[in-house]
Amino acid sequence: MPLVETEAVVLRTYRLGETDKIASLLTRDLGRCRTAASGAQRTKSRFGSSLEPLSYIRVWIFERENRDLQRLNSAEVIESFFGIQSDYRIQVATQYLAEATEGFLPEREVNERVFRLLLAVLRSLKTSGEITRPLVYFNYWLLRLGGFLPELDRCGACRRPLAGAGAFYGPGSEALLCQDCRHPAAQIEISAGTLGIADGLRGIRLDEWLGRQKAPAGAKQLRRFFEEVIQTQLERKLVTRELLADEV
Ligand SMILES: [Zn+2]
Structure with a gap:
């Protein structure tokens, strides 16, 4: 599985089981894709606040050819659009x-x-x-x-x-x-x-x-x-x- 580094905008996330999340991303190099973020529901998740809706982030994805769900390895915020959503x-x-x-x-x-x-x-x-x-x-x-x-x-x-x-x-x-x-x-x-x-x-x-x-x-x-x-x-x-x- 190649690890791909690219940029993405978080379109939405939803819960997967007790601890994980699925993040629907628009990525620059892989197009739109759904990724599984293991442990992302935990308070001290390694994803931190990077998976807030509409965040512009850098991501590292384990690309799985011919699979619907990719695996999100890590993510970091480039630019947040979370604060403006209080309006x-x-x-x-x-x-x-x-x-x-x-x-x-x-x-x-x-x-x-x-x-x-x-x-x-x-x-x-x-x-x-x-x-x-x-x-x-x-x-x-x-x-x-x-x-x-x-x-x-x-x-x-x-x-x-x-x-x-x-x-x-x-x-x-x-x-x-x-x-x-x-x-x-x-x-x-x-x-x-x-x-x-x-x-x-x-x-x-x-x-x-x-x-x-x-x-x-x-x-x-x-x-x-x-x-x-x-x-x-x-x-x-x-x-x-x-x-x-x-x-x-
Ligand atoms: Zn006419």
Whole structure:
């Protein structure tokens, strides 16, 4: 079994028996993987606080080819995002990031860009205290990098350009619909101005966007639309999405 050193973000952990934990990690070099951390429930565990949710850590993993569960040998904190989670809104936002990442990325598929995206979004939550734009940015790029970003300037059914008009979507939508193609379930309207926010995201870093101006009107609506598309692609409900809707 080779011992692999890599960096990781802790997506979540859960108990395994009396003393151990399973840590679901997004690693830089092995992709997303589940690891068993022996003794991690003990008070004086050698893992210390490194397995807190969303911690950015350095890990040493015994890689077991063709096995679902890898063995975590040791871990140390590079950067913690635990303190910011005392703010409930940020806690829910970080849980959303973890849930969407875990659902979206196949196991053991290395994706450096999503790794860097997740880290950038966590840092922006820490420094800006803002929720909406970091999540808009995360959703946009998660969809785009995964090849699931719908066209935002034309109808997904008839393919005609929206040409400055608003569009519609609803539960289970993968794309936007024009006024003519909208069906009864597509009740949520999204304005041309809101869709225009997405145009600017391709060529800007998140910290630049956050530093530039206040969150534009419609950013939250855009966030909700992207979340719907992500949920449709996952084919299941995101638990944290409802918490976000209530609180953020
Ligand atoms: Zn149409």
